[in-house]
Amino acid sequence: MRGLRILLIIVVVLGGIFVAVDRIAVNVAENKAADKIRSSQGLNSTPDVSIKGFPFLTQVASSELDEVDVKLAGITATAQGRSIQLTEVRAELKNVKINSSFSSAVAASATGSARVSYADLTKSAPKGATVSYAGAERAAKGQVKVTGSIADLLTGAGISVPESLKALPPLSTYSTVSLVGGDQVRLHAESLPPLVEDSLRKVVDYNLKIDGLPSSIKLDKTAAAEDGIEFSGTGTNVDLAG
Template identity: 65%
Template sequence: MRALRILLIIAIVLGGIFVAADRIAVNIAESKTADKIQSSQRLASTPDVDIKGFPFLTQVLGKELDEVDVSLSGVTATAGGHSVNVTEVTAALHAVRIDSSFSSAVAGRAEGAANISYADLSKAAPKGATVGYAGAERAAKGQVKVSGPLADLLEGQGVRLPGTLKALLQGQTVTAYSTVGVTGAGAVQLRAESLPKLPVPGFDQRLRKAVDYDLKIEGMPSSIKLNKVAASEGGLRFSGEGTEVRLAG
């Protein structure tokens, strides 16, 4: 009986040592993976990497990790020469295969998501335009509100307004409701469903250029293609998926 107790104690101790070694190994792997993602995606800051599954060491021996979750920062969106921050960027990578030299990894399947606030959407909008929440009913249809002073919107599109016309338009604001979508290339589009009637004719096309614009999100793994967008009171949330996504290397 005493011998059995001794064996149990030894088993517990060895098990604790294995668990500790396993956690040390996974922490080192997460750190090195984060560094490789930062360099390969050219991010301004190091991402957070969480390697799921236990034990980690047996996954390494099999050269395939069940799941790797990545939280990125330093991701940007660009439109018309403007660059803004994209927040809460995450990627969940599944069936991550490690190559024989342990120098690179590829995920068989991945999902990614990112948020961008209305304030940042406005920073990337054409001159004079402000993007905001369109209310629950329109948000459910993927729509946002784009508004601004009419004179500023037109001048932002290169329209030279005579002083008398500019004075006439003083205080005039326009509001359009734009549907947000994602192109096949992964760019985010804002397109107004209709334009308000202008107090002066002939500027409809210039106004449309002021409220319709595209956003290109950079910094996500290139193999993850954004294909969905949802509007909420806090901004827009984009999501997508991909296969054979290179995680590092």
């Protein structure tokens, strides 16, 4: 019995050592992966990388990680030279093939998501426009509210405004949010005042290009929420370090 007790103690101790070593190894790997993603993707800050699954060392031995979660910062969106920051940018990566130095990492599949607040959407919008939440009914249709002075909108776009049009009431319309080309969010106004529709549509309809996402991740879903526009995408064979 004493021998069995000693053996059990040894097993527990060795198990504890293995767990400790495994956790140290995964922390080192997460830091290396974060630095590599930052440099390869040209990010302004280091992402937060979390390698899932236990034990980690057996995953390394097989050169494949079951799941890696990444929180990104420094991802931007641009519209006609206007740049804004995206928030809550996340990626869930599955079956990530790696090499021993973590200089190569390719995910068999990936799901990415992000959000842009209405305050930042307003910064990306044409001069004089304000983008806001349109209420639950309109949001369910994927729409946001766009308001602003018609004269200011046209003037801000360099369009001459006749005196007769300066007295028009402020614009208040709804824009439908959609996706274009896998990397752009489009805002398209539902209706505009007939007198200035052609000129105004050139101003208030615009695309927001998402910069910094791996080229193999394509946006495929978007929604208008109370705190901003949310969008997500999927990809296969996503190269994180190249």
